Amino acid sequence: ASNASVRWLQLDRNYFGEAMAQALATALQRSESIIQSLDLDFNKLGDAGASLLADALKVNTRLTELTLQNNAIGPRGATALGQALGVNKTLQNLSLQGNEIGDEGVLALADALEENGHLRVLSLQSCCVCDPGAEMLAAAMEANTCLTQLALAHNRIGDVGAKSIGAMLRTNWTLQELSLTHNRICDAGCYFIAEGVRLNHGLRELWLTHNPTSKRGAKCFAEPLEENDSIQMFGITAPFNPTSSQDKVVSVSIEDASNNDLVKQKISQNSKDSNIPPELMQEDFFVALQRSLEVRKLVKQVEGDQQHISLSGTRLGDRGAKVLAQAIRHSTTLTQLNLEGCDIGDEGAKCLAEALEHNQSLAELRLANNTIGTEGAKRLSAAFGRNGTLERIDLEGNPVGGEHSMSKPKSTAPGAP
Secondary structure (H helix, E strand, O other), rough: OOOOOOOOOEEOOOOOOOHHHHHHHHOOOOOOOOEEEEEEOOOOOHHHHHHHHHHOOOOOOOOEEOOOOOOOOHHHHHHHHHHHHHHOOOOEEEEOOOOOOOOHHHHHHHHHHOOOOOOOEEOOOEEEEEEEHHHHHHHHOOOOOOEEEOOOOOOOOOOHHHHHHHHHHOOOOOOOEEEOOOOOOHHHHHHHHHHHHHOOOOOOOEEEEOOOOHHHHHHHHHHHHOEEEEEEEEEEEEEOOOOOOOOEEEEEEHHOOHHHHHHHHHHHOOOOOOOHHHHHOOOOOHHHHOOOOOOOHHHHHOOOOOOOEHHHHHHHHHHHHHHHHHHHHHHHOOOEEEEOOOOOOOOHHHHHHHHHHHOHHHOEEOOOOOOOOOOHHHHHHHHHHOOOOOOOEOOOOOOOOHHHHHHHOOOHOOOOO
């Protein structure tokens, strides 16, 4: 460890104790040390060794990664490391996985997260974290704008901790990956986390597999997943097949959601029961995943340079129409849009109408065979009159109770030459 040219040092599974920790700490405190990554997994550093390394972190300016998995570190060692993080300005990745630091040890780490602006990855998997610890971490994360990955799998977090995590997700859009697998989160906790996901625009991966969640808890994510625009990977475990004692582990990516065969294959790989009932693919949250995928693809099309887009038969619904409307509002190239048979009702029509009042490129909008009623039609008609480029809106096959289309000669459109 005294070699100043060493940048990556792997010393895992050597049963090192306090003596080696002292030697490493001395090396890390030297100004000429250029060690950037230090792997000490599966040793026997204990609280004393962790404290020595913590003292070194207070002065070290080179180390960016420190892994201390399964080192018999308890609350005292974690507290020392937390205090060091409050001073250190270079460490980006810290793993304490497999150390029984408990909520007492989490407290100092949470305090550090409120101030630390450099740590990006923190693993507290299998650290005996309970609800109080989760609450402290969530509160700290509301102020943190740097951490992108947080691993809390294999702990004892229940619905109380999940409620705080859900509240954090509403405001923290920096965190990209959150693992809560193998905890004690039930349906109520799923609801709180799902509501956080609904308002979040930064989280890319969320894992909730192997929690005591029922089908009701999984369904809590149906609508939020549609409204969320950032989630790419989502996993949850629930007894979707009431005739089987084996829960279905649902771990699929948003990009895979439109491929039912691929989804079935992935579920089978995560379940002892390979008999996937057809009705599973019709579950609310699966439909939400598929709809979310479609909406995101459509938004990309509208935001691109395409002039003619047909989405006929896509199950957008009102929520999908709402998301799509934001893209239509700002488009400067789209001239024709076909939304026939997309399950759009009055609420979706109102969102589209608001977008039309700002759009200055669309000439034709087809909304035939949806469920738009009189209220939605009136709102579209008002927007149609104000829009300077729109020439035609088709509402054929909608229960509007009046005219099924709106049109005007191009020469009489407001603002036309």
